[in-house]
Amino acid sequence: MGNLYSSASFMEHSSHPDYKYEMDAPTHTHDGINPSCGDELTLTLRVEDNVIEEAAFTGHGCAISQASADIMADLITGETVEEARRLSGLFLAMIRGEELSEEDYEDLDEAAQLRDISHMPARVKCAELAWRTLDGMLGA
Numbered sequence: 001m002g003n004l005y006s007s008a009s010f011m012e013h014s015s016h017p018d019y020k021y022e023m024d025a026p027t028h029t030h031d032g033i034n035p036s037c038g039d040e041l042t043l044t045l046r047v048e049d050n051v052i053e054e055a056a057f058t059g060h061g062c063a064i065s066q067a068s069a070d071i072m073a074d075l076i077t078g079e080t081v082e083e084a085r086r087l088s089g090l091f092l093a094m095i096r097g098e099e100l101s102e103e104d105y106e107d108l109d110e111a112a113q114l115r116d117i118s119h120m121p122a123r124v125k126c127a128e129l130a131w132r133t134l135d136g137m138l139g140a
Contacts, residue, residue, distance in 0.1 A: 007113055014063040019073035023056040032133030034125045039065040043133045052076050062126050069130035071110045085138050088131045095127050
């Protein structure tokens with residue numbers, strides 16, 4: 001997989017997140033906080049006919065939490081609520097160090113880059129923050 005931090009895509013999501021903005025008229029808003037390091041984010045979604053039409057986040061935190069949130073927002077945009085829940089479950093299993101199938105990694109797309117974080121226990125909560133916030137919002 002190579003070093004996570006040398007990944008151009010990861011650094012791009014961290015330093016220039018496409019989905020970090022205040023959304024107009026979201027249908028869902030949920031706050032997430034990682035008390036161990038002070039990362040905070042507010043996740044907003046616009047869900048229409050059970051499809052996530054738009055996903056965005058605001059807040060502050062380390063590079064991992066910001067990049068993970070941006071990657072997640074990109075991944076779930078255009079997906080059904082059920083599919084977003086499934087992807088979130090896959091991501092959280094991966095980050096806990098569980099082996100996924102190649103198909104699961106493909107479904108996670110760029111988020112699969114974060115799988116090596118499972119070997120860095122102190123960073124797991126950073127990577128999980130946005131996904132746990134999504135789960136809390138969607139009642140997964």
